[in-house]
Amino acid sequence: MAQSLVIRGGRVIDPASGRDEIADVLVEDGKIGAIGRLTPADGANTFDATDLLVIPGLIDVHVHLREPGFEEKETIATGTAAAAAGGFTTIFCMPNTRPALDNVDAILDLQQRIARDAVVRVHPIAAITLNRAGRDPVDFHGLARAGVVGFTDDGDTTANSGIMRRALAASGETGLPVIVHCEDKGLAMGSMHEGSVSRELG
Ligand SMILES: [Zn+2]
Numbered sequence: 207m208a209q210s211l212v213i214r215g216g217r218v219i220d221p222a223s224g225r226d227e228i229a230d231v232l233v234e235d236g237k238i239g240a241i242g243r244l245t246p247a248d249g250a251n252t253f254d255a256t257d258l259l260v261i262p263g264l265i266d267v268h269v270h271l272r273e274p275g276f277e278e279k280e281t282i283a284t285g286t287a288a289a290a291a292g293g294f295t296t297i298f299c300m301p302n303t304r305p306a307l308d309n310v311d312a313i314l315d316l317q318q319r320i321a322r323d324a325v326v327r328v329h330p331i332a333a334i335t336l337n338r339a340g341r342d343p344v345d346f347h348g349l350a351r352a353g354v355v356g357f358t359d360d361g362d363t364t365a366n367s368g369i370m371r372r373a374l375a376a377s378g379e380t381g382l383p384v385i386v387h388c389e390d391k392g393l394a395m396g397s398m399h400e401g402s403v404s405r406e407l408g
Pocket of ligand 1: 268270300360361
């Protein structure tokens with residue numbers, strides 16, 4: 207027998223169709239069957255969504271799952287549970303794990319962990335440089351084939367412009383974005399606003 211659920215009385219928002227209204231949503235076999243003022247059949251499963259939003263699954267493109275290496279902060283299980291609780295059904299995870307997501311084996315290992323523990327879709331973003339250290343580039347094309355959705359050194363700048371050039375060339379060839387942390391550590395360390403106070407302090 208088909209499984210159905212009527213989500214009743216929520217604010218239904220769907221940017222793709224321009225919909226924003228209080229309505230009921232019929233879900234049949236995991237798909238939306240109808241939207242509007244619906245009268246559930248006797249004995250139908252219903253969920254009262256009064257004062258709640260009924261929306262397409264949200265996507266977060268910058269998430270730190272911290273696994274492997276920093277499980278005391280977050281794991282794939284806890285991070286994806288938090289995502290689901292907030293309405294996020296797809297997340298992209300950043301490569302500043304230990305070891306970093308800088309090679310195909312690390313991505314394959316992560317994908318096994320995701321298959322085992324994640325409760326929402328998780329797409330990894332690989333590093334631009336080995337160990338995110340800014341010195342040696344990763345295998346962009348191998349990582350693209352392994353299924354990453356982009357490249358970034360996350361909280362660290364890729365100070366070597368030659369490597370950044372290779373990353374951008376690989377981006378053009380693979381169609382995957384390069385995400386840049388824009389901070390020059392040579393400028394950002396120990397600076398202060400230039401003005402009367404800085405002059406007074408010398
Ligand atoms: Zn970050």
